[in-house]
Amino acid sequence: xxxxxxxxxxxxxxxxxxxxxxxxxxxxxxxxxxxxxxxxxxxxxxxxxxxxxxxxxxxxxxxxxxxxxxxxxxxxxxxxxxxxxxxxxxxxxxxxxxxxxxxxxxxxxxxxxxxx
Amino acid sequence: xxxxxxxxxxxxxxxxxxxxxxxxxxxxxxxxxxxxxxxxxxxxxxxxxxxxxxxxxxxxxxxxxxxxxxxxxxxxxxxxxxxxxxxxxxxxxxxxxxxxxxxxxxxxxxxxxxx
Numbered sequence: 001x002x003x004x005x006x007x008x009x010x011x012x013x014x015x016x017x018x019x020x021x022x023x024x025x026x027x028x029x030x031x032x033x034x035x036x037x038x039x040x041x042x043x044x045x046x047x048x049x050x051x052x053x054x055x056x057x058x059x060x061x062x063x064x065x066x067x068x069x070x071x072x073x074x075x076x077x078x079x080x081x082x083x084x085x086x087x088x089x090x091x092x093x094x095x096x097x098x099x100x101x102x103x104x105x106x107x108x109x110x111x112x113x114x115x116x
Numbered sequence: 117x118x119x120x121x122x123x124x125x126x127x128x129x130x131x132x133x134x135x136x137x138x139x140x141x142x143x144x145x146x147x148x149x150x151x152x153x154x155x156x157x158x159x160x161x162x163x164x165x166x167x168x169x170x171x172x173x174x175x176x177x178x179x180x181x182x183x184x185x186x187x188x189x190x191x192x193x194x195x196x197x198x199x200x201x202x203x204x205x206x207x208x209x210x211x212x213x214x215x216x217x218x219x220x221x222x223x224x225x226x227x228x229x230x231x
Contacts, residue, residue: 009156032217043120043207043222044159051217090158094216099172101164102216103149108158 004093006107014115019063019078021110023091026072032094033074034104035065039087047089050074061085086114121190122208122223129230135195135202137226141210147171148191149220150183153205165191166213198230 007022025031032051036044048059055067065076074091088109095105121140129135141148147166151159161175165185176183180198185191195202205227209220 034219036222041224043122043209043224044220045222046219049217049219097161097172097174099164099174101172103161103164103172103175104220105161106151106159108156 003095004091004105004107006089006091006110008110009108010111010113012113012115013081015083016080019076019081019085019112021076021089021091021112023065023074023076023107024072025074025091025093027093032102033065033067034092034094035059035063035074035076036090036092036106037061037087038090038109044090047076081112081114083114083116086112088112120208120210120221120223122226124226125224127226127228129198129228131199131230132197135198135228137193137195137206137208137228138190139193139208139210139223140190141208142221145210145212145221147211147213148185149209149211150191150193151207151209153207153225159207162193195228198228200230203228203230 003026005024034049035047038044048057050057050067058064063078090109091107092104094102097103120142149164150162153159163176163183164172180196182194205225207225209222211218
């Protein structure tokens with residue numbers, strides 16, 4: 001069964017610093033991977049997704065993620081953090097459920113804190 | 117902007133009452149998913165529906181919870197005889213006919229508080 005692990009429930013950076021949010025997955029088949037962002041009191045919004053092809057995926061708001069099969073990782077990065085990036089970030093992998101459907105399974109989330 | 121609409125945003129129920137959560141999918145989307153979010157636990161899948169059909173309910177508790185997506189009108193998540201442990205944020209999402217790489221579009225959630 002596929003699963004997602006996000007290392008670090010909280011990540012704190014200074015404005016202008018590199019953002020690195022970690023995600024590792026377990027999957028017995030080529031995975032479909034996603035990053036979502038959640039702002040307070042809102043639903044999740046898609047940042048980017050990996051399906052096939054280029055392993056470096058660019059998303060919205062300057063974020064990108066690299067699929068590394070050998071490391072089973074899909075870490076999210078941004079070169080320079082803005083205050084507006086403060087939010088909860090979720091990594092997800094499409095998982096085959098016991099009901100026979102592919103459903104996104106989410107990690108526990110990482111809260112990004114940006115200091116001025 | 118015809119995004120995913122959920123109502124109510126906040127719902128307070130006493131133990132033993134019923135809670136009904138509504139979700140209208142994004143225009144053009146025929147598939148609806150329900151997730152529950154608890155603090156520090158991320159989102160947990162509950163049920164996946166298309167109009168008039170439950171596709172996958174492997175994440176639904178066996179008792180008290182039910183979901184429907186009728187031919188006309190919104191999808192409904194129904195919780196009977198609520199208990200304090202049902203307090204959570206419930207999110208609905210929609211997509212085009214589901215494939216494994218279809219991203220989900222989420223509503224802003226319904227925050228259920230059971231007193």
